[in-house]
Amino acid sequence: MCSCKCIIVTVIVLVVIITLIAVVATSLKKLASDEIGIKYDTILKKLENTTEREGLHTGLPGFKFIKFPSVYTSLTFNHLESLNKDGVKIVLYVSYQYKVRSDKLRDIILEFRDKDGYTKFLRYEGESAIHESCSYFNTSQFAAERANFQEKVKDQIMVRYKKVNAEITDLQVNNIARPTEYESAIRSKEKAREDIRVANNERPRLLTEAETQKREAETNAKIIIDKAESDTRILANRAVTEAQSIIAQYKKEAEAYKKIVEASGLGFTIDGFISYLGVRVIADAKNLVYIGLDSPAKTVYP
Numbered sequence: 001m002c003s004c005k006c007i008i009v010t011v012i013v014l015v016v017i018i019t020l021i022a023v024v025a026t027s028l029k030k031l032a033s034d035e036i037g038i039k040y041d042t043i044l045k046k047l048e049n050t051t052e053r054e055g056l057h058t059g060l061p062g063f064k065f066i067k068f069p070s071v072y073t074s075l076t077f078n079h080l081e082s083l084n085k086d087g088v089k090i091v092l093y094v095s096y097q098y099k100v101r102s103d104k105l106r107d108i109i110l111e112f113r114d115k116d117g118y119t120k121f122l123r124y125e126g127e128s129a130i131h132e133s134c135s136y137f138n139t140s141q142f143a144a145e146r147a148n149f150q151e152k153v154k155d156q157i158m159v160r161y162k163k164v165n166a167e168i169t170d171l172q173v174n175n176i177a178r179p180t181e182y183e184s185a186i187r188s189k190e191k192a193r194e195d196i197r198v199a200n201n202e203r204p205r206l207l208t209e210a211e212t213q214k215r216e217a218e219t220n221a222k223i224i225i226d227k228a229e230s231d232t233r234i235l236a237n238r239a240v241t242e243a244q245s246i247i248a249q250y251k252k253e254a255e256a257y258k259k260i261v262e263a264s265g266l267g268f269t270i271d272g273f274i275s276y277l278g279v280r281v282i283a284d285a286k287n288l289v290y291i292g293l294d295s296p297a298k299t300v301y302p
């Protein structure tokens with residue numbers, strides 16, 4: 001009888017102990033060093049007012065924490081395609097860090113339910129902030145004003161996140177990839193510009209070269225003309241000299257003949273003289289000469 005009672009008492013004590021352990025276990029919850037949270041009573045469906053930090057916390061049995069990170073968390077957009085002001089598609093790699101405002105955690109939970117709902121919304125807002133920023137910049141500005149673009153994205157995200165009680169820090173635009181056709185167009189434009197620059201630099205050199213060639217040609221022409229003139233002069237002089245020497249020779253012969261005539265005391269007529277010249281010509285001739293003359297050298301005896 002007693003042993004039966006004892007067993008029942010023991011069982012009751014055990015049940016009480018187990019129940020107590022269960023109650024204590026469900027009324028104790030822990031927050032890690034990088035977490036904040038608000039107590040939520042799952043039975044009464046009631047959300048507490050205060051944001052709790054790291055440590056062990058007690059509450060009514062069946063409560064839980066709705067937890068959020070207390071440190072900055074990274075959000076990254078890899079290969080986000082967007083259109084710029086010119087309607088050109090660009091590919092972006094952007095990342096930044098965000099954190100919830102702990103004093104507004106209750107509002108955040110009431111609006112977004114939990115961390116997953118909130119993160120989803122922040123991601124959506126971040127993406128539309130980037131798209132909007134892109135629409136303010138044209139293609140050449142993307143190349144030239146990268147820092148401004150990064151500032152713009154940061155501002156846009158800040159404004160949107162402030163409304164939902166998140167703050168951001170350290171936004172990085174890691175890469176801006178322009179479409180390949182655009183890249184190759186830019187490259188050929190730069191090449192054309194370079195070619196023009198080279199041509200412009202070459203121009204004075206080519207001009208100088210052409211100028212030098214022209215001067216050389218002019219000098220050569222002058223030399224040729226001078227030589228031709230000098231040759232002409234030499235030829236003319238030679239002709240004059242020859243003519244003079246021929247005249248002198250004939251003069252000498254005429255004088256010699258005159259002397260012979262005078263010395264012989266013979267009176268030659270003009271016919272006689274011509275006849276003499278005829279004999280000279282025939283004597284000098286290399287070929288046969290046929291000639292008709294009056295009978296020569298009729299001596300006139302006075």
Ligand SMILES: *[C@@H]1O[C@H](CO)[C@@H](O)[C@H](O)[C@H]1NC(C)=O
Pocket residue numbers: 046047048049
């Ligand atoms: C939280 O605060 C609001 C007023 O700000 C109050 O109406 C509400 O009862 C409070 N809730 C708790 C659980 O203390």
Ligand SMILES: *[C@@H]1O[C@H](CO)[C@@H](O)[C@H](O)[C@H]1NC(C)=O
Pocket residue numbers: 138139140141
């Ligand atoms: C891009 O915008 C800048 C500044 O508004 C402007 O000076 C430039 O002409 C624009 N470029 C093109 C290609 O539209």
